[in-house]
Amino acid sequence: GLGAPDKVVRTTCSYCGVGCQFDLNVKDGKIIRVTSTPDAPVNGMRLCVKGRYGYDYVHHPDRLTQPMVREYLLKGEPRKDKKNRGEWVKVDWDTALNIVAGKLNQIRTESGADSIGVLSSAKCTNEENYLMNKFARQVLGTNNIDHCARLCHASTVAGLAISYGSGAMSNTMQDIVENAQAIFVTGSNTTEQHPVFGTMIRQAVLKRGVKLIVADPRRIDLVDFATLHLQQRPGTDIALLNGLMNIILQKGWADEQFIAERTEGFDEFKANLQNYPPEKVSEITGVPLEQLYQAAEIMGTCKPMAVFWAMGITQHIVGVQNVLTLANLQMLLGNMGVPGGGVNPLRGQNNVQGACDMGGLPNVYPGYQPVASDAARGKFETAWGVSLSPKPGMTVTEMIPADGEGKIRALYILGENPVMTDPDVNHVRHCLEELEFLVLQEIFPSETSAYADVLLPGVTFAEKEGTFTNTERRIQRVRKAVEPVGQSRPDWEIISDLARRMIAVSNRKPAEAPQSGWNYGSPAEIMDEVASITPSYAGVSYERLDRGENLHWPVKGYDHPGTPILHIGQFTRGKGLFSPTTDVPPAEKPDAEFPMLMNTGRVLYHWHGGEMTRRAKGLMEVYPKPLIELNPEDALRIGINGNRMVKITSRRGSIVSEAWVTNRVPEGMVYANFHFPESNANELTIAALDPIAKIPEFKITAVKVELA
Numbered sequence: 133g134l135g136a137p138d139k140v141v142r143t144t145c146s147y148c149g150v151g152c153q154f155d156l157n158v159k160d161g162k163i164i165r166v167t168s169t170p171d172a173p174v175n176g177m178r179l180c181v182k183g184r185y186g187y188d189y190v191h192h193p194d195r196l197t198q199p200m201v202r203e204y205l206l207k208g209e210p211r212k213d214k215k216n217r218g219e220w221v222k223v224d225w226d227t228a229l230n231i232v233a234g235k236l237n238q239i240r241t242e243s244g245a246d247s248i249g250v251l252s253s254a255k256c257t258n259e260e261n262y263l264m265n266k267f268a269r270q271v272l273g274t275n276n277i278d279h280c281a282r283l284c285h286a287s288t289v290a291g292l293a294i295s296y297g298s299g300a301m302s303n304t305m306q307d308i309v310e311n312a313q314a315i316f317v318t319g320s321n322t323t324e325q326h327p328v329f330g331t332m333i334r335q336a337v338l339k340r341g342v343k344l345i346v347a348d349p350r351r352i353d354l355v356d357f358a359t360l361h362l363q364q365r366p367g368t369d370i371a372l373l374n375g376l377m378n379i380i381l382q383k384g385w386a387d388e389q390f391i392a393e394r395t396e397g398f399d400e401f402k403a404n405l406q407n408y409p410p411e412k413v414s415e416i417t418g419v420p421l422e423q424l425y426q427a428a429e430i431m432g433t434c435k436p437m438a439v440f441w442a443m444g445i446t447q448h449i450v451g452v453q454n455v456l457t458l459a460n461l462q463m464l465l466g467n468m469g470v471p472g473g474g475v476n477p478l479r480g481q482n483n484v485q486g487a488c489d490m491g492g493l494p495n496v497y498p499g500y501q502p503v504a505s506d507a508a509r510g511k512f513e514t515a516w517g518v519s520l521s522p523k524p525g526m527t528v529t530e531m532i533p534a535d536g537e538g539k540i541r542a543l544y545i546l547g548e549n550p551v552m553t554d555p556d557v558n559h560v561r562h563c564l565e566e567l568e569f570l571v572l573q574e575i576f577p578s579e580t581s582a583y584a585d586v587l588l589p590g591v592t593f594a595e596k597e598g599t600f601t602n603t604e605r606r607i608q609r610v611r612k613a614v615e616p617v618g619q620s621r622p623d624w625e626i627i628s629d630l631a632r633r634m635i636a637v638s639n640r641k642p643a644e645a646p647q648s649g650w651n652y653g654s655p656a657e658i659m660d661e662v663a664s665i666t667p668s669y670a671g672v673s674y675e676r677l678d679r680g681e682n683l684h685w686p687v688k689g690y691d692h693p694g695t696p697i698l699h700i701g702q703f704t705r706g707k708g709l710f711s712p713t714t715d716v717p718p719a720e721k722p723d724a725e726f727p728m729l730m731n732t733g734r735v736l737y738h739w740h741g742g743e744m745t746r747r748a749k750g751l752m753e754v755y756p757k758p759l760i761e762l763n764p765e766d767a768l769r770i771g772i773n774g775n776r777m778v779k780i781t782s783r784r785g786s787i788v789s790e791a792w793v794t795n796r797v798p799e800g801m802v803y804a805n806f807h808f809p810e811s812n813a814n815e816l817t818i819a820a821l822d823p824i825a826k827i828p829e830f831k832i833t834a835v836k837v838e839l840a
């Protein structure tokens with residue numbers, strides 16, 4: 133091999149929200165391998181294939197190494213051709229950042245701060261997300277900031293806020309594996325999307341005999357270890373859960389003491405369950421009656437039970453209602469605020485929890501302090517030395533269409549790739565084409581960069597200091613192992629530099645205040661500022677993290693140990709609120725023209741828009757091209773032939789891809805991913821939104837499938 137490393141650097145994985153810690157082995161300034169360590173707090177020696185073999189994108193020749201601007205900007209001209217932004221020209225940092233500051237200031241002066249939008253990044257550190265939130269709100273003066281949480285767990289955050297007053301994973305994985313008697317996994321393909329957690333669930337089943345119930349339209353790998361697989365029809369989760377709760381109540385398995393002492397709204401909720409008798413629920417969901425009774429019995433008699441969910445629950449026009457229904461279930465059973473129980477939404481990206489915590493959302497400052505609250509706003513006005521807007525900003529799913537309508541004139545995107553990851557990407561491309569000014573801070577020339585006017589080269593997780601917050605609310609260190617490539621700079625430095633230039637040219641000058649400046653010496657200083665104005669991070673410091681303390685927020689002070697289990701004794705809102713929920717059909721249903729359903733998601737070997745994993749050799753060797761899961765019955769009906777190429781069409785577009793003929797999907801359903809630009813499921817998906825969370829219904833698209 134490559135021999136002994138010059139140094140090893142302990143850091144946190146850049147892929148999923150499990151937040152595995154491992155060592156980067158560095159030789160001659162390059163990462164030569166990843167090794168695991170028994171000291172890692174949750175994963176120990178366990179890592180998945182992405183964490184272990186997915187690192188070489190860091191040194192990929194495609195990395196952006198120098199700022200670039202379109203030629204028209206250098207000439208000081210307006211963009212002549214709408215469709216064609218012209219040639220890229222490599223420039224120095226001064227030139228690029230001065231152009232960005234000047235143009236953003238001009239647009240704000242002409243059209244107001246709300247004509248600018250900012251997308252923060254779940255792949256960047258807490259410190260960088262905090263700075264993006266401060267840049268949008270303090271420097272630009274808009275609450276138009278959002279990020280990809282909108283596309284994954286916006287409905288979880290909104291739903292749990294209604295039920296409990298705050299929304300995050302309530303228990304830790306270690307606690308669940310040690311203390312749960314039952315585990316209910318719904319809409320989470322845990323083995324592929326949170327692999328180390330998938331392994332831990334499997335071990336709990338095999339070693340302790342924990343009862344596992346999986347509710348999923350697909351036969352995911354976890355089913356092999358489950359006591360019961362409920363294969364509900366897509367979009368029938370509310371009916372399924374209400375039916376189970378109806379049985380639980382009938383059989384006397386509800387926790388009456390918990391309901392009486394810790395909740396409100398029970399009577400109305402109970403009355404609504406009468407609309408879901410088991411026979412009717414079996415008909416709606418397609419789940420056999422006896423399985424409904426078996427599942428209810430496990431839930432009712434094996435307590436505590438922990439619930440896990442992911443996109444199968446959240447990415448629906450009823451995403452918030454789905455989450456409310458799960459929150460009801462755990463209150464009904466008295467599984468909240470106890471070891472081994474809880475509501476456990478699995479967050480996808482390495483730092484999507486932190487990006488939300490740091491105020492990368494249009495309605496809240498860091499720590500979920502609402503922009504509409506006079507008290508919270510007053511506090512941040514004092515801290516940042518400016519007056520702030522009380523109006524919640526736009527979401528991603530509102531900002532991008534607003535580009536097409538001219539309501540948003542400029543977008544600043546940090547490390548996101550909407551042309552791959554947003555619904556109905558045909559429309560996204562059209563909107564970005566229409567957009568006047570797009571600044572993209574990225575590590576690769578992503579699919580979205582074709583629509584950018586300025587490209588600023590940021591760095592990977594291996595080239596900077598910072599922290600990520602994993603799905604269990606644990607704040608962990610990210611450490612620099614190698615030098616930034618070329619002229620690329622750590623993202624926190626770029627944002628700070630731009631903020632200083634923007635303040636210099638604008639008439640919005642912050643007053644002197646301890647937290648109003650932008651001269652940060654290090655990410656540790658940024659975290660100190662976060663701690664000073666964010667109660668849930670009040671006790672977080674690099675000193676504590678570097679000492680090896682495991683801090684789960686809320687960490688209320690420097691002598692507070694953190695909070696591994698939420699909602700003990702009382703909920704954030706006081707009493708937990710039961711909400712009656714009603715099943716609603718999906719936005720699009722199969723019909724004569726589009727008779728099948730497409731479900732979308734990811735595969736083990738790739739990551740979201742694929743920019744990093746398509747540039748990791750070890751992963752591309754195993755999964756080099758997109759595959760579409762197709763049931764054997766459907767394959768037979770279509771008359772699939774040797775090359776297995778199929779064309780899938782929805783009302784919005786079509787893709788051609790190789791089919792994987794498999795029983796993982798039921799008849800009438802295909803499953804496609806969005807990792808490869810040549811056949812991206814999001815060419816087909818629909819931008820129908822949940823009315824509260826504004827999350828798109830990625831999980832249900834009506835399609836037709838033919839031979840290509």
Ligand code: SF4
Binds near residue numbers: 148149175329
């Ligand atoms: Fe990284 Fe998640 Fe795999 Fe752990 S399970 S190595 S955090 S991708």
